[in-house]
Amino acid sequence: MNAAKRAEIFRRLKEDNPEPTTELEYQSVFELLVAVILSAQATDVGVNKATARLFPVANTPEAIHALGVEGLEQYIKTIGLYRSKAKNVIETCRLLIERHNGAVPSTREELEALPGVGRKTANVVLNTAFRQPAMAVDTHIFRVSNRTGIAPGKTVLEVEKKLVKFVPREYLLDAHHWLILHGRYVCKARKPQCGSCRIEDLCEYKAKTSDD
Incomplete structure (x- = not known):
């Protein structure tokens, strides 16, 4: 795919949605971090239901740490892998208090040193909270990047690096x-809605569907 096609794809996506953001609900950088940790192998809708119960009770590292693992589990047990996630969140809260005065750090190295925070989670926080040009590649982005031809790659890291390299600078954030x-609503895994896709004419996917 050439640069002109990529630029037009993102121009249209921006035209349709000028100020996109995460569908996770949060009011602070810390709440975002917790929500993203909880969202691994879970839906944003499911995470939002859990944090709607948790955050009114505890939404700081100190308050969540005070709940303890078992206390936190009661709020997030509707989410997959909730036991391991509860341990990670409690330990992350402890480290935030001890190392960062309760604040969420703004560098990849410091974020990835926190339990439950891998490269993808760090990228989400860096991009969404700190507005750094980081690219968090999940299953949707991996699929769309390969299917459309925007940034094909065999691994998540390869796609991430190509996106950072190829996406026009003004659209990168x-x-x-x-x-x-x-990827979530149009370029779906099992049946992409090519007939109602804004970038169908620019997409290089060969097996396009004809119906909506």
Whole structure:
């Protein structure tokens, strides 16, 4: 795919959604971090239901740490892998208090040193909270990048690096959100809705569906 096609794809995605953001609900950088940790192998809807119960009771590292693992589990047990996630969140809260005065750090190295925070989670926080040009590649973005031809790659890291390299600079900050939403609602895994896709004429996917 050439640069002109990529630029037009993101121009249209921006035109349709000028200010995209995560569908996770949060009011602070810390709440975002917790929500993203909880969202691994879970839906944003499911995470939002759990945090709607948790955050009114505890939404700081100190308050969540005070709940303890078992206390936190009661709020997040509707989410998959909740036991391991509860342990990770409690330990992350402890480290935030001890190492960062309760604040969420803004560097990849410091974020990835926290339990439950891998490269993808760090990228989401860096991009969404700190507005850094980081690219969090989840299953949706991996699929869309390969299927359309925007940034094909065999691994998540390869796709991430190609996106950072190929996405036009003026669209890079919001590209993560546009791609994830496009994959979630239009370029679906089993049956992409090519007939109602805004970028169908630019997409290089060969097995396009004809109906909506």
